[in-house]
Amino acid sequence: MDSRFSVSRIFRIMSVDLYKWIVNSRMVVAAAMIVFVWSFAIDPLINISKEMNSPLNFIEPFIAVFNSRTLCLVTPAVYVFLISDYPHLDRNSLFILHRVHKREWLLGQFLFFIASSFIFMSVIFIFSVIPNAINSFAANGWSLVVTRYGVYNPDKAQSFAANLITNELYNQIAPYQAAALSFLLNWLYMILLSTILLMFHVLNLRKIGVPVLISIIAIGSALGVFRSKGMWYFPMAHTMISLHFTQYLKEPIMKIEYSIMYFAGMILLILIFCLIMIGRTDFLNIDDNE
Amino acid sequence: MAIVEIKELDLSIKKTEILKKVSVSFEQGKIHGLIGRNGSGKTMLMKCICGFIRPTSGTIRVNGREVGKDCDFPENIGIIIETPGFIPYYSGFKNLKLIADLNKKADTEQIKRAMSQVGLDPTLKRHVVKYSLGMRQRLGLAQAIMENPDILILDEPMNGLDKEGVEDMRKYLLDFKTQGKTILIASHSSEDIEVLCDTVHEMDKGVMTAIRE
Numbered sequence: 275m276d277s278r279f280s281v282s283r284i285f286r287i288m289s290v291d292l293y294k295w296i297v298n299s300r301m302v303v304a305a306a307m308i309v310f311v312w313s314f315a316i317d318p319l320i321n322i323s324k325e326m327n328s329p330l331n332f333i334e335p336f337i338a339v340f341n342s343r344t345l346c347l348v349t350p351a352v353y354v355f356l357i358s359d360y361p362h363l364d365r366n367s368l369f370i371l372h373r374v375h376k377r378e379w380l381l382g383q384f385l386f387f388i389a390s391s392f393i394f395m396s397v398i399f400i401f402s403v404i405p406n407a408i409n410s411f412a413a414n415g416w417s418l419v420v421t422r423y424g425v426y427n428p429d430k431a432q433s434f435a436a437n438l439i440t441n442e443l444y445n446q447i448a449p450y451q452a453a454a455l456s457f458l459l460n461w462l463y464m465i466l467l468s469t470i471l472l473m474f475h476v477l478n479l480r481k482i483g484v485p486v487l488i489s490i491i492a493i494g495s496a497l498g499v500f501r502s503k504g505m506w507y508f509p510m511a512h513t514m515i516s517l518h519f520t521q522y523l524k525e526p527i528m529k530i531e532y533s534i535m536y537f538a539g540m541i542l543l544i545l546i547f548c549l550i551m552i553g554r555t556d557f558l559n560i561d562d563n564e
Numbered sequence: 565m566a567i568v569e570i571k572e573l574d575l576s577i578k579k580t581e582i583l584k585k586v587s588v589s590f591e592q593g594k595i596h597g598l599i600g601r602n603g604s605g606k607t608m609l610m611k612c613i614c615g616f617i618r619p620t621s622g623t624i625r626v627n628g629r630e631v632g633k634d635c636d637f638p639e640n641i642g643i644i645i646e647t648p649g650f651i652p653y654y655s656g657f658k659n660l661k662l663i664a665d666l667n668k669k670a671d672t673e674q675i676k677r678a679m680s681q682v683g684l685d686p687t688l689k690r691h692v693v694k695y696s697l698g699m700r701q702r703l704g705l706a707q708a709i710m711e712n713p714d715i716l717i718l719d720e721p722m723n724g725l726d727k728e729g730v731e732d733m734r735k736y737l738l739d740f741k742t743q744g745k746t747i748l749i750a751s752h753s754s755e756d757i758e759v760l761c762d763t764v765h766e767m768d769k770g771v772m773t774a775i776r777e
Contacts, residue, residue: 283666283667286662286665287666293651365645365649366648366650367649368616368645368649369663371637372614372641373637374637554618556618557616557617558577558611
């Protein structure tokens, strides 16, 4: 092991883990999630677009995926499933571990989580936007399908498809901004979840990491659905743009900047804690992953 | 001169005592054997020396530096702990290159030389997933020696090797010793221990019970 701290080693650790993650057979679950999201969020939007004979904005299906109160549970849960055995420790990891510093390894894992969550978000973006792109328009404005479907069809105003993008969203923010913020906040959410998982590994409490994450997702989603004030203590509410606003008032309930600060602060705090505690970490459970 | 010094080493995991007051020194330039039944603590002792597990109490010094205090993992060691694992859809050479690129201590030539020394063809494009157990074991040894380490820590290195492979491995380890290097080897085979080792350390239920020259 070279005694100097090396950034290139951190990137190499990340790239090895990223490769192992991408070729992992459990990636089939990500494909299943795409089909699920397609049938529950994208397909209903396309159907009402056809019904109204009016095009969607190409970005609206993506916004619908991350602002639907039904689907808010699915995407983070699938991501947690995909990273549930990370930091991955197999017998190949031994050869890497003893050639690096523990802190380099830790930062390599953190970088892996940043990269894997970005890939995960990008895949959802691509699969929600591309398939309907040719029948959509690209201006930075909401479609009539989103804003007027309930008005033209009062009997269907409460249907699932009509409420995928609510007026708290389209009355308050333009679609491009909504999409960019949805991507950013959900990406930060997944980085936060994975950093919590990393923390439990560092504390040698690996087995309780995933149950804690599932609890955070479930409680956060439940509080978000009921719009309880306690939802802001959990990361879920901070990812949904629609929860930040009321239907008509200009002043937001929670500023988007605060949500970004919430994620950045939490991630940074946990990462610093991990960097302090990594010296005490055992790499005992290597065989558990074989 | 002792290159590895272990003093009063205790290791408990989930209230089970794995290692009890282990004190032992391993001298430089010799092959040291570790024998004992399954569960006697050989692998755990090796993992402690490598810095993968923090002992409950006691100290381990490798090359004069305390593991876990002066360094996270000991420097200049090569390891095989149980069956070596590699990325299955890379060739043997690509696997070693990936590992060697971490600290740039071994260049392409050194990797190829290490592979040839253990009887593997560095130009072989076959993926590791299609390697036999013996080939993987040889690749594990190539990984351990490619950076010319001072100490080799080998846990059951003969696993999966055929008779010819065992002979090659023994020859290589004896040659490595003549270069002034130190080898710590755990094996179930009494023949390997007899042929190779200068000192033999016996473990039972986490205790170092006997040391013989």
